[in-house]
Amino acid sequence: MSVKPRRPLLNPYEKSMIQFLETCVDNNYKVSPQVSLFQICQQVSNLDCELRKFLFSPSAVDALITDLNYNPCLVVEFQSQYHDSPEAKERDRKKATLLEFAKVPLICSRVKDCSLLYLSSQDEQVVWNLYTGQNRENAQALIRQYCQESVAPQL
Template structure:
């Protein structure tokens, strides 16, 4: 039996992380593959399914401020996320992040390099090849990073 190391992220995730890095300054940090229970703390009784999910799931990218307080989660979407099981996991994750008051954006590249950044209430599309509307996408990320958040992130039900 042998075990070998493997790459932490795939090439799509790498491109997204490179893009996110252009959106933030030195006052923020990007963390990858962070377990939800590392930055969300259960404060009261949660549904058993959500509790299990809290301790068994991670986020693609977590942006924190310089004090390591969560500012924004970015989930990288692909066609895999169109399946019902993946949509159910995304729903649970969105529920927990909403309870913890941590903003969530989804990113998905479609149609030959068009980056869609979206939440339940807004969407920005930019062209990764031409740079068209890139500043709008960067402004959206910065908006979430600059918003103040509570000092204690807790999941409440």
């Protein structure tokens, strides 16, 4: 039996998104890919059986932005056509529910029409044209806004 390292750890879309997220935040934040949901959310009271099982499963988020003390500020999920199946939608719903309980904001990203990146939160959506660069600043501002809101109460 043998084992070898998985290379690369991220696919090209994930790598591009991590690099983009790093341009959105300053040195007061850290961007980490593939973080276990269990590392972000801590059960403090009884959860529905299905949510509890999901929390302790190997489920991970695509990107977590933390402050310098590693307090979660924002989760970004990179979605593709694989998230369209009923099973994937159910996993995404459970993940969103747990993050909402933990009060960690969630933004989903998805490329549509080959060159449009949609960043969607529960309250708003920004569309960034990857080909022309139009609205890149708005996409960056959305990420920054959620990070700053997340740390504001702790100051």
